Amino acid sequence: MVSTLKWWESAVIYQIYPRSFNDSNGDGIGDLPGITERLPYIADLGVDAIWISPFFKSPQRDFGYDVSDYCDIHPEYGTLADFDTMIKRTHELGLKLMIDIVPAHCSDQHPWFEESRQSRDNPKADWFHWVDPKPDGSAPTNWLSFFGGRAWTWEPRRQQYYLHNFLAQQPNLNHANPAVQAAFVDVAKFWFDRGVDGFRLDAVHTINADAAPYADNLANPSFVPGALPQQQQPFFRQLHDSAQLNQPSIQRFSEAYRQCADSYEGDRFLMGEVHGDDARKVSQTFTAEGRLHATYNFNLLAWDGLSVSEMRSVISEAVEAFNDSGRLCFAFSNHDVPRSATRQLGALGLDPSQQQAMQLLLLKLESCLIGSTCIYQGEELALPDVRDIPVEQMQDPWGIEFAPAFLGRDTCRTPMVWRAAAPNGGFSSAASTWLPVAKSHLARAGLDEAERADSVYRHFADFLGWRKSQPALVSANSITNIGGDEHTLSFERISDAQTLRCHFNFKTLAATFEEL
Ligand code: BGC
Numbered sequence: 094m095v096s097t098l099k100w101w102e103s104a105v106i107y108q109i110y111p112r113s114f115n116d117s118n119g120d121g122i123g124d125l126p127g128i129t130e131r132l133p134y135i136a137d138l139g140v141d142a143i144w145i146s147p148f149f150k151s152p153q154r155d156f157g158y159d160v161s162d163y164c165d166i167h168p169e170y171g172t173l174a175d176f177d178t179m180i181k182r183t184h185e186l187g188l189k190l191m192i193d194i195v196p197a198h199c200s201d202q203h204p205w206f207e208e209s210r211q212s213r214d215n216p217k218a219d220w221f222h223w224v225d226p227k228p229d230g231s232a233p234t235n236w237l238s239f240f241g242g243r244a245w246t247w248e249p250r251r252q253q254y255y256l257h258n259f260l261a262q263q264p265n266l267n268h269a270n271p272a273v274q275a276a277f278v279d280v281a282k283f284w285f286d287r288g289v290d291g292f293r294l295d296a297v298h299t300i301n302a303d304a305a306p307y308a309d310n311l312a313n314p315s316f317v318p319g320a321l322p323q324q325q326q327p328f329f330r331q332l333h334d335s336a337q338l339n340q341p342s343i344q345r346f347s348e349a350y351r352q353c354a355d356s357y358e359g360d361r362f363l364m365g366e367v368h369g370d371d372a373r374k375v376s377q378t379f380t381a382e383g384r385l386h387a388t389y390n391f392n393l394l395a396w397d398g399l400s401v402s403e404m405r406s407v408i409s410e411a412v413e414a415f416n417d418s419g420r421l422c423f424a425f426s427n428h429d430v431p432r433s434a435t436r437q438l439g440a441l442g443l444d445p446s447q448q449q450a451m452q453l454l455l456l457k458l459e460s461c462l463i464g465s466t467c468i469y470q471g472e473e474l475a476l477p478d479v480r481d482i483p484v485e486q487m488q489d490p491w492g493i494e495f496a497p498a499f500l501g502r503d504t505c506r507t508p509m510v511w512r513a514a515a516p517n518g519g520f521s522s523a524a525s526t527w528l529p530v531a532k533s534h535l536a537r538a539g540l541d542e543a544e545r546a547d548s549v550y551r552h553f554a555d556f557l558g559w560r561k562s563q564p565a566l567v568s569a570n571s572i573t574n575i576g577g578d579e580h581t582l583s584f585e586r587i588s589d590a591q592t593l594r595c596h597f598n599f600k601t602l603a604a605t606f607e608e609l
Pocket of ligand 1: 195295366
């Protein structure tokens with residue numbers, strides 16, 4: 094069917110975590126040639142696009158979200174030639190390719206930071222947020238880091254603090270400096286010139302683009318410690334949009350990026366990962382005229398899962414702000430939260446025997462919402478979260494900081510399995526892999542499941558084939574009559590050619606569709 098929407102307005106996007114997808118050279122770590130080898134598996138599923146988490150040169154302190162060269166490939170993942178082969182094959186299979194750009198911070202081993210930290214007067218002196226201590230020697234503001242502790246670290250060479258909203262090894266770039274912005278536009282051009290169709294822009298709300306002096310964050314008057322340890326961090330006791338995050342100056346970045354994307358042919362897409370004290374307002378601000386095309390909606394990703402009524406509220410609230418537009422992207426899973434097959438099973442009070450049917454229902458639901466949706470690798474197999482990784486084998490710095498109270502993000506990042514009977518489930522021929530392969534995943538190995546008639550993969554592939562022929566789902570972005578009860582969720586999708594009633598029953602785990 095020929096749609097008048099741009100590709101990204103209704104795309105089903107498959108997210109790949111490259112370290113854990115497929116290892117082609119037997120070192121226990123996934124790589125780009127490994128992705129190329131599995132592209133037919135992704136194309137056969139019937140998705141429209143791929144988003145690959147960072148594969149740039151990086152010391153891997155935050156597994157690629159700490160970049161030391163934005164225009165080269167991390168040696169464990171391959172070479173630029175491997176990237177060119179991968180993108181060529183992706184396009185031949187009719188898929189779009191999105192990559193993950195990390196503009197807010199780089200690695201402390203990036204040459205920009207290595208130079209900047211040496212003195213107060215070198216050519217890169219002003220590329221990061223360097224601030225003098227308070228008269229008593231303490232940090233300039235009360236800002237805290239997402240991963241625990243202060244957002245400021247002392248640099249003895251400069252006798253100053255630098256800002257990092259995540260790890261101390263991820264210094265925040267100073268986007269108040271026009272040279273930093275220009276460098277990031279050059280990064281965008283480098284990858285657009287190589288043919289990428291769009292970017293997922295990492296943690297854009299954590300870009301700091303204001304010049305010092307910085308104000309303190311205000312206390313969050315409605316802070317209630319959440320049930321989960323990661324929700325009890327002091328970080329959540331503050332209101333961040335009062336000073337640290339989401340200041341209006343960030344939009345200089347989104348406007349520069351949009352201008353760059355618009356200077357290329359072929360609907361290059363910019364999707365921002367944004368968050369804030371008022372997430373809806375932040376998403377609207379980032380997608381205002383001349384800024385990003387869409388933002389990533391976090392609200393279906395709740396750490397402890399959502400009841401049907403909560404899902405309905407999330408959808409209704411997002412739709413209130415974005416109906417009739419494709420300027421948002423929903424997701425039930427990604428590389429930062431426990432896998433939805435486990436999270437949602439608990440939240441919906443279902444039995445483990447229902448896990449696959451429930452996951453299929455979630456996949457269908459998100460593919461019927463307005464805008465785009467991101468499916469995380471393994472969701473098409475209903476892979477459960479992996480909670481038995483021995484502490485000494487954990488890799489995620491956030492989990493290592495909190496374990497055993499909170500296991501961090503390794504639980505959703507274990508290697509994909511491809512063939513139950515192969516060593517390491519077919520992920521790698523190495524003696525050991527960077528995170529252990531989960532035994533609980535072997536019965537749902539990707540290539541095995543793609544061949545099995547009754548698998549979640551096959552049913553979802555059939556569903557995506559059907560979806561492509563429904564004008565209300567792929568030719569318009571209008572949704573209405575969101576309703577249902579404790580166990581059911583329903584809505585109507587409308588285009589000029591069709592009104593489609595979509596009904597999801599979380600008791601019988603059936604999705605039904607009726608043309609009105
Ligand atoms: C990414 C995380 C990463 C963080 C810092 C995000 O939101 O999704 O995986 O740790 O940004 O870059």
